[in-house]
Amino acid sequence: MNAYLDISPxxxxxxxxxxxxxxxxxxxxxxxxxxxxxxxxxxxxxQTIRDNGATPATIAVIGGRLKAGLSREEIEYLGKTGRGVxxxxxxxxxxxxxxxxxxxxxxxxxxxxxxxxxxxxFATGGIGGVHRGAEVTMDISADLEELAQTPVMVVxxxxxxxxxxxxxxxxxxxxxxxxxxxxxxxxxxFYTRESGFGVDYRVDSPxxxxxMFRAQRDLGYRGGMLVTxxxxxxxxxxxxxIDAAIEKALDEAKxxxxxxxxxxxxxxxxxxxxxxxxxxxxxxKLVLNNAKVAARTANALCx
Ligand code: PSU
Ligand code: MN
Numbered sequence: 447m448n449a450y451l452d453i454s455p456x457x458x459x460x461x462x463x464x465x466x467x468x469x470x471x472x473x474x475x476x477x478x479x480x481x482x483x484x485x486x487x488x489x490x491x492x493q494t495i496r497d498n499g500a501t502p503a504t505i506a507v508i509g510g511r512l513k514a515g516l517s518r519e520e521i522e523y524l525g526k527t528g529r530g531v532x533x534x535x536x537x538x539x540x541x542x543x544x545x546x547x548x549x550x551x552x553x554x555x556x557x558x559x560x561x562x563x564x565x566x567x568f569a570t571g572g573i574g575g576v577h578r579g580a581e582v583t584m585d586i587s588a589d590l591e592e593l594a595q596t597p598v599m600v601v602x603x604x605x606x607x608x609x610x611x612x613x614x615x616x617x618x619x620x621x622x623x624x625x626x627x628x629x630x631x632x633x634x635x636f637y638t639r640e641s642g643f644g645v646d647y648r649v650d651s652p653x654x655x656x657x658m659f660r661a662q663r664d665l666g667y668r669g670g671m672l673v674t675x676x677x678x679x680x681x682x683x684x685x686x687x688i689d690a691a692i693e694k695a696l697d698e699a700k701x702x703x704x705x706x707x708x709x710x711x712x713x714x715x716x717x718x719x720x721x722x723x724x725x726x727x728x729x730x731k732l733v734l735n736n737a738k739v740a741a742r743t744a745n746a747l748c749x
Contacts, residue, residue, distance in 0.1 A: 448562045450543050453503075454515025460501035461564050466744030468495045468737065469514070469560035469568040469598070472506040475524045476531045476550035477711040478571065479726060480718065485525035487730045489518070491569070491737045498741030503565055505556045507534055510546035514563035524550055533707055535588045553600060554592035557670065566659070567599045567747065569740035571733045572636045573672070574710060575605045575614030578696065585709060586617065593670045594621035599659050601673045601740040603732040604634035604641065607692055608713040611641050618672065619646075624662070626655065626673045628739055634676035637683040637728050645674060652739065656746035675739050681731035683724065691720040 447453075453461070460467050470491060475484045492502035504516040506524060513520070524531055534542055534549030536558065542549045551559060553573050560568050574587025593600065605614055611633060618625055627633065627645035635641035649655050659671055676682075695716035704712045718726050 448512070450510070451512045451514065451559070451562050453563050454513070454517075457501055457503040457515035457563070464748055466500035466741065466748045467503050467565045468500045468740045468744050469556055469565045470495075470502055470504040470737075471553055471556040471568070471570050472504060472516070472524050472550040473533050473552045474571055474733070475521065476528050477533050478714055479729065480715070481525050481528055483726060483730065484528070485522055487733060488521050488525065490730075491733055494734050494737040495569070495741045498738050498745075500741035500744045503560070503563065505551050505559045507539070507542045507547070507549035507551065509548065510543050512539075512543070512559045512562065514559060514565065529711060533711065535707065536592060537588070553589040554587070557592045557596045557598040557600065560598050561596050566597065567601070567740050567744045569601045569733070569736045571603060571729055571736070572606050573600065573602050575609040575611070576617050577709065578608070578610045580610060580613060583705070585705070587710070590614070590617050590621065590623075593618065593623045593672055595668050596670055597663065597668060598670045599655070599673060599743070600670060601628075601675055601736045601743070603636050603677050603736060604674045606636040606717075607641070607689065608696065608710070608717070611635060611643055615643055621669065622667070623669055624658070624671050626658065626671065628655070628673055628675040630674075630676050634674050636732065637677065637688045637725060638685050639676040639679065639682050649673075652742035652746040655743045659747060673739070673743075675736050677728060677732040678735055681728050683721075683728050687721065688717075688725065691717050691725070694720055
């Protein structure tokens, strides 16, 4: 086992017994949602994983240690500190470990640590991708490269249209990452069920997801698989409202010269502010829905 990795007793017991475990990220807690909803949601997501027969392993860096499985206090700390905690993507881990610092893990880093711990499935809200205007800024999330090289299945609700969804799909195609629609042929756009872009394959059951992932492993691929699970219709947002908020958030980011790792957290917070919290409720519901699918797939994968 990696010398920097701490697996919580509960997660360790589950892994040793060959029981299903689902990884969860922590940037969604610190940078993706406001306090206290972020902490409430993180705990509710863990409960949803348990209710669906798997063990949750929320991942973060605490005091330079890579943690798979957090205590309630650690989740509370990340949620309360919010954007005061470093957002840790792949390039940040060496510094955080060497300095004994704390970090909230993005999709990329959560995949890295999950894989180190022997966890092969991970549930979240949305992934990072190719930003709008990336042909000039070259702002492409490290999440996409991680999907190309780390063998973890990521269950999300697609990507927010703060990103260029078409270019994000092109990038994933180039990198050989299968993009699966869960019960849909269309890529979901996080707050809405439709995006106008197709997925590579539609899959309708956790068992079928498990068999595709198994086949990918058996073929000797290095990379992961992206499962996109649409938000339940009753919680989906009005496309016009969310599109207007996203356009406004993008304009403000541009006006304020926001760039680099600040871009995504800035846009996420602005969208919540502009929609008066409606988008936050949708966000919470879709994460819970992804947790359920991931837990069921973890069961199908291991047993
Ligand atoms: N998209 C969301 N919610 C989030 C994120 C993205 O809808 O919380 C977070 C995730 O942790 C994701 C990260 O991995 O932002 C991507 O950041 P960047 O674009 O800087 O790679
Ligand atoms: Mn970026």
